[in-house]
Amino acid sequence: MAKSTANSNLHKAKKGKNDEFYNQLSDIENKLKHYKDHFKGKVVYCNCDAPRVSNFFHYFSHNFELLGLKKLIATCYKNQQIDLFSDNSSEKAVYLIYEGDKNQNFKPDDEKIEVFPLKGDGDFRSEECIELLKQADIVVTNPPFSLFREYVAQLVEYDKKFLIIGNQNAITYKEIFSLIKENKIWLGYKNGDMEFKVPDYYEPKATRYWQDETGQKWRSMGNICWFTNLDHSKRHEELILYKSYHENDYPKYDNYDAVEVSKVDHIPMDYNGYMGGTNNFFE
Numbered sequence: 001m002a003k004s005t006a007n008s009n010l011h012k013a014k015k016g017k018n019d020e021f022y023n024q025l026s027d028i029e030n031k032l033k034h035y036k037d038h039f040k041g042k043v044v045y046c047n048c049d050a051p052r053v054s055n056f057f058h059y060f061s062h063n064f065e066l067l068g069l070k071k072l073i074a075t076c077y078k079n080q081q082i083d084l085f086s087d088n089s090s091e092k093a094v095y096l097i098y099e100g101d102k103n104q105n106f107k108p109d110d111e112k113i114e115v116f117p118l119k120g121d122g123d124f125r126s127e128e129c130i131e132l133l134k135q136a137d138i139v140v141t142n143p144p145f146s147l148f149r150e151y152v153a154q155l156v157e158y159d160k161k162f163l164i165i166g167n168q169n170a171i172t173y174k175e176i177f178s179l180i181k182e183n184k185i186w187l188g189y190k191n192g193d194m195e196f197k198v199p200d201y202y203e204p205k206a207t208r209y210w211q212d213e214t215g216q217k218w219r220s221m222g223n224i225c226w227f228t229n230l231d232h233s234k235r236h237e238e239l240i241l242y243k244s245y246h247e248n249d250y251p252k253y254d255n256y257d258a259v260e261v262s263k264v265d266h267i268p269m270d271y272n273g274y275m276g277g278t279n280n281f282f283e
């Protein structure tokens with residue numbers, strides 16, 4: 001790669017804080033099927049979604065009738081080219097509205113997806129994006145991990161239902177942990193490994209990175225979670241515990257009066273004190 005191109009790519013990646021990870025349609029389909037009943041008659045907003053490369057927009061526009069949606073709104077960030085990954089180069093952005101199939105061909109035709117200019121760059125915190133948020137019933141997206149705290153705080157402030165992707169470490173952020181404790185957020189279905197498409201300018205720092213035969217860059221992470229306040233049946237499954245507490249099996253933390261439990265199903269059924277989980281707790 002020529003030096004100037006490499007520099008410009010690095011510059012874009014830095015500007016974008018490497019937040020450009022795009023979800024695969026199969027991951028979205030596999031997880032969202034567990035929430036189908038929540039969407040009937042609802043306005044869905046994808047507020048961090050370069051529309052044509054976001055598989056969230058794709059999923060909801062192609063399943064609009066099946067889910068019985070009322071309206072689909074998507075905003076993208078620093079991007080007006082709806083077919084491209086955002087390279088964070090434009091100070092303006094656009095938003096899209098889709099209100100369903102009007103000609104009975106069961107497809108979201110391009111001309112039925114209305115594209116409107118935004119005054120600003122599509123930041124989810126901007127006034128105009130907040131106005132769109134107010135119209136929404138459910139927000140579904142993979143927001144920038146670097147702004148996760150602020151992102152969730154805004155959803156809570158506007159009392160929105162949501163289903164969003166985040167890093168498992170977010171559980172330990174004090175703001176997020178408090179919401180979990182208060183039963184205002186919980187984990188969604190199936191958390192763990194996820195593969196993401198990344199843009200051309202992505203500079204790999206990670207080991208879980210590859211390029212496929214078409215040249216598309218990818219990376220994967222093993223600690224990805226869905227965070228939601230939509231109810232789902234897994235929350236109501238009875239947890240069958242079979243282990244009893246023995247001091248040697250459950251080491252005590254040095255700095256906190258709690259014992260460590262390696263996995264959910266290793267929770268001792270006869271221990272009433274505080275317990276802590278490790279990274280693989282939910283696997």
Ligand SMILES: C[S@@+](CC[C@H](N)C(=O)[O-])C[C@H]1O[C@@H](n2cnc3c(N)ncnc32)[C@H](O)[C@@H]1O
Pocket residue numbers: 019020021022023047048049050053054055056076077086122123124125141142143144145147
């Ligand atoms: C992890 S990517 C996910 C993209 C898409 N939701 C998907 O899953 O395919 C996060 C997206 O948030 C966008 N973004 C970054 N900062 C943002 C902000 N302040 N407001 C709105 N979107 C932002 C990025 O441009 C990027 O497209």
